[in-house]
Amino acid sequence: MASASATLLKSSPILDKSEWVKGQNLRQPAVSVVRCHPTAPSALTVRASSYADELIKTAKTIASPGRGILAMDESNATCGKRLASIGLENTEANRQAYRTLLVSAPGLGEYISGAILFEETLYQSTTDGKKMVDVLVEQNIVPGIKVDKGLVPLPGSNNESWCQGLDGLSSRTAAYYQQGARFAKWRTVVSIPNGPSALAVKEAAWGLARYAAISQDSGLVPIVEPEILLDGEHGIDRTFEVAKKVWAEVFFYLAENNVMFEGILLKPSMVTPGAECKDKATPQQVADYTLKLLHRRIPPAVPGIMFLSGGQSEVEATLNLNAMNQSPNPWHVSFSYARALQNTCLKTWGGRPENVKAAQEVLLVRAKANSLAQLGKYTGEGESEEAKKGMFVKGYVY
Amino acid sequence: MACVSFAKLNAASSQWIGGQQSFAQRPGPSTRLATRRVSVPIRAGAYTDELIQTAKAIASPGRGILAIDESNATCGKRLSSIGLDNTEPNRQAYRQLLLTTPGLGEYISGAILFEETLYQSTTDGKKFVDCLREQKIVPGIKVDKGLVPLPGSNNESWCQGLDGLSSRSAEYYKQGARFAKWRTVVSIPCGPSALAVKEAAWGLARYAAISQDNGLVPIVEPEILLDGDHPIERTLEVAEKVWAEVFYYLAENNVIFEGILLKPSMVTPGAEHKEKASPDTIAKYTLTMLRRRVPPAVPGIMFLSGGQSEVEATLNLNAMNQSPNPWHVSFSYARALQNTVLKTWQGRPESVEAAQKALLVRAKANSLAQLGKYSAEGESEEAKKGMFVKGYTY
Numbered sequence: 001m002a003s004a005s006a007t008l009l010k011s012s013p014i015l016d017k018s019e020w021v022k023g024q025n026l027r028q029p030a031v032s033v034v035r036c037h038p039t040a041p042s043a044l045t046v047r048a049s050s051y052a053d054e055l056i057k058t059a060k061t062i063a064s065p066g067r068g069i070l071a072m073d074e075s076n077a078t079c080g081k082r083l084a085s086i087g088l089e090n091t092e093a094n095r096q097a098y099r100t101l102l103v104s105a106p107g108l109g110e111y112i113s114g115a116i117l118f119e120e121t122l123y124q125s126t127t128d129g130k131k132m133v134d135v136l137v138e139q140n141i142v143p144g145i146k147v148d149k150g151l152v153p154l155p156g157s158n159n160e161s162w163c164q165g166l167d168g169l170s171s172r173t174a175a176y177y178q179q180g181a182r183f184a185k186w187r188t189v190v191s192i193p194n195g196p197s198a199l200a201v202k203e204a205a206w207g208l209a210r211y212a213a214i215s216q217d218s219g220l221v222p223i224v225e226p227e228i229l230l231d232g233e234h235g236i237d238r239t240f241e242v243a244k245k246v247w248a249e250v251f252f253y254l255a256e257n258n259v260m261f262e263g264i265l266l267k268p269s270m271v272t273p274g275a276e277c278k279d280k281a282t283p284q285q286v287a288d289y290t291l292k293l294l295h296r297r298i299p300p301a302v303p304g305i306m307f308l309s310g311g312q313s314e315v316e317a318t319l320n321l322n323a324m325n326q327s328p329n330p331w332h333v334s335f336s337y338a339r340a341l342q343n344t345c346l347k348t349w350g351g352r353p354e355n356v357k358a359a360q361e362v363l364l365v366r367a368k369a370n371s372l373a374q375l376g377k378y379t380g381e382g383e384s385e386e387a388k389k390g391m392f393v394k395g396y397v398y
Numbered sequence: 399m400a401c402v403s404f405a406k407l408n409a410a411s412s413q414w415i416g417g418q419q420s421f422a423q424r425p426g427p428s429t430r431l432a433t434r435r436v437s438v439p440i441r442a443g444a445y446t447d448e449l450i451q452t453a454k455a456i457a458s459p460g461r462g463i464l465a466i467d468e469s470n471a472t473c474g475k476r477l478s479s480i481g482l483d484n485t486e487p488n489r490q491a492y493r494q495l496l497l498t499t500p501g502l503g504e505y506i507s508g509a510i511l512f513e514e515t516l517y518q519s520t521t522d523g524k525k526f527v528d529c530l531r532e533q534k535i536v537p538g539i540k541v542d543k544g545l546v547p548l549p550g551s552n553n554e555s556w557c558q559g560l561d562g563l564s565s566r567s568a569e570y571y572k573q574g575a576r577f578a579k580w581r582t583v584v585s586i587p588c589g590p591s592a593l594a595v596k597e598a599a600w601g602l603a604r605y606a607a608i609s610q611d612n613g614l615v616p617i618v619e620p621e622i623l624l625d626g627d628h629p630i631e632r633t634l635e636v637a638e639k640v641w642a643e644v645f646y647y648l649a650e651n652n653v654i655f656e657g658i659l660l661k662p663s664m665v666t667p668g669a670e671h672k673e674k675a676s677p678d679t680i681a682k683y684t685l686t687m688l689r690r691r692v693p694p695a696v697p698g699i700m701f702l703s704g705g706q707s708e709v710e711a712t713l714n715l716n717a718m719n720q721s722p723n724p725w726h727v728s729f730s731y732a733r734a735l736q737n738t739v740l741k742t743w744q745g746r747p748e749s750v751e752a753a754q755k756a757l758l759v760r761a762k763a764n765s766l767a768q769l770g771k772y773s774a775e776g777e778s779e780e781a782k783k784g785m786f787v788k789g790y791t792y
Contacts, residue, residue: 196415245415248649255642261690292695296655300724301689330694330724 051219055263056303058182059221062142062265063304063332066371067113069223071308071338072102073146073185075118082342088351092120100126101349102342105360109140111367116144116185116223116336122176133180144183144223145176147211151189160200163188163207166214173218183221185267186211192242192274193232201246209253216263223306223336225267226250230311230392232274236281239271240289247297261301267336268293269310270320275392283316287323294331304332309340311392314366315383316340318373325376334374341366344386445613449657450697452576453615456536456659457698457726460765461507463617465702465732466496467540467579469512476736482745486514494520495743496736499754503533505761510538510579510617510730516570527574538577538617539570541605545583554594557582557601560608567612577615579661580605586636586668587626595640603647610657617700617730619661620644624705624786626668630675633665634683641691655695661730662688663704664714669786677710681717694724701727703734705786708760709777710734712767719770728768735760738780 080090133143148165188204215222271289309317317340349359372378474484527537542559582598584590609616665683703711711734743753766772
């Protein structure tokens with residue numbers, strides 16, 4: 001007799017998502033005296049991935065004091081937008097030139113612990129013919145790789161999106177590991193103006209959890225990024241509410257997928273009002289709300305929380321991070337910025353070789369500012385006007 | 399379009415995440431969404447500040463909880479073990495001995511009572527809750543209605559008590575209780591089945607929300623029973639699953655994490671496992687579990703002793719406090735605080751003082767363990783005796 005809730009599946013002692021919390025056979029519940037015979041219990045703790053130690057070490061290295069991540073994983077299309085903004089064509093040579101500028105900035109590794117690359121860049125060499133990954137490793141920067149395949153409409157939702165990329169992810173990640181990547185990144189989004197619907201949140205969280213498990217299996221530390229988009233006119237309380245829901249679901253599914261928490265990094269959006277909300281929030285308010293969220297949702301086993309900047313200006317992003325580091329946190333609280341690190345650098349370069357050095361210096365200025373912010377020691381003195389310009393683009397699509 | 403309901407939804411868990419949306423029509427490419435939005439922050443309860451304050455007070459350095467909430471039947475077992483009848487006067491005499499121990503409040507921050515005791519007084523007519531308050535010990539109350547068989551499971555149990563819980567909790571608050579306790583169990587030899595774990599976690603989450611609504615800090619206790627011959631790795635596996643589910647449902651029920659306390663079992667091998675684990679090993683596994691599952695917003699984690707000897711329970715707690723933790727890691731012990739006390743008392747009035755001294759010895763030992771400063775020198779043989787009873791029921 002099979003009652004609805006407890007199936008009679010003989011579950012193998014190997015981790016199987018079935019009716020048992022691992023490792024046990026179910027006997028007939030109809031029999032009045034049910035003796036339980038546990039099968040030889042699996043001694044597996046979490047999923048003892050063969051990469052467990054390395055994952056923990058990599059995550060810790062990236063989450064090192066005074067350092068954060070340079071996100072430079074723009075898809076070719078998005079990189080095209082960046083290049084177009086300084087009047088350059090979207091060619092491989094131009095993308096190569098720009099990425100060379102970034103990874104070769106002297107001394108970058110003092111402030112940057114990891115760099116997220118797009119697939120093309122992972123396999124590229126610099127204009128000097130040196131592998132990008134080798135340049136990074138020499139700079140003491142861990143190479144990472146964007147592994148998702150972008151956002152597409154989510155059927156049955158309220159005009160929301162889901163993130164593709166699980167198909168073939170296992171072999172892709174194995175190949176990336178061979179090429180030198182040691183962490184991965186997957187960005188999905190949640191839209192407050194569109195709900196968010198329970199469906200969209202569940203799909204976002206489940207996709208992240210599946211991706212994280214596959215990444216760890218292949219030796220890549222997964223960066224877990226459910227971006228709650230800035231778009232909207234909602235107040236900061238609403239963002240807080242949604243963020244709590246999203247992260248509760250993310251962690252529940254991460255656990256269900258036996259992801260090892262000591263070997264992941266998070267990339268949340270900060271808790272702020274919507275971009276079109278009439279009330280702005282100070283860095284202190286952003287810090288208070290964001291830290292409260294983290295305290296309520298992030299177990300201390302997670303070594304690092306690397307915030308995305310998502311449309312904030314360079315200076316805003318730095319100020320907010322700094323405000324979050326005014327007292328010790330149970331996890332490394334740092335940055336994984338793309339636009340908030342690259343904006344001024346890009347404009348300074350303008351595509352001209354004679355500006356490369358100046359552009360690299362500007363990159364170091366931003367990297368150092370955020371390094372200080374990670375240590376809670378940033379003062380806004382001397383920041384340029386460019387750095388203070390907001391970068392929010394309504395309905396922004398990568 | 400099976401997935402999205404077109405009903406107007408409330409701000410609770412439904413197809414929408416909080417807020418209120420009316421889903422006027424199926425979204426087309428140019429459909430504007432119905433926009434009346436009501437922003438609802440987490441259930442700002444009337445008692446939020448007080449809950450946070452109470453939880454912090456209980457989770458204060460060097461202090462822990464004295465659990466004396468044995469039901470009348472279980473208290474009867476304790477009394478008969480020293481040859482006493484299970485009468486109200488005897489229960490009153492025993493609880494009086496415990497609660498009027500001078501200086502208890504230096505090591506004990508909270509005491510969990512059974513309903514009878516919450517409404518009882520000393521033989522001098524002083525309310526027990528008043529005795530406790532004077533000692534700066536927060537009175538707590540057991541609110542569950544015990545374990546019964548769980549249909550459809552593998553001979554497992556579930557914990558009753560949600561019916562009428564709101565009014566009960568409100569009454570207990572009026573009587574002076576400021577925290578509540580609900581103990582459910584999970585059995586590794588019986589699976590545990592996904593059903594039993596889900597029911598345990600969901601019941602705890604519902605109870606916690608109702609408690610907070612009524613001003614009581616809920617102690618969240620999913621006890622993973624010691625029974626079994628499984629190794630410590632298996633306990634860790636099950637504990638991680640249980641706590642993941644508990645926290646997920648607590649969040650879903652909008653429980654305020656700053657206003658709860660946890661009462662986990664430590665991560666140890668099963669009682670019948672061939673290898674014993676050292677305090678350091680237990681500490682390592684237990685802290686790993688806590689770090690993986692407990693957000694730092696939770697102010698205190700008060701371990702149950704569940705059959706360990708008095709000294710074991712103290713040693714293990716001490717091992718967990720050798721370096722700073724993001725939460726207060728302490729004790730909520732019943733047998734591990736009361737065992738020697740009971741035996742010293744034997745029901746004799748002339749032994750009350752000695753028994754109270756014995757209670758202070760144990761309370762102080764655990765206080766030191768909470769601070770990571772305990773050493774086992776000078777412990778009696780009685781204190782080292784294990785108290786595991788196979789298939790033990792409260």
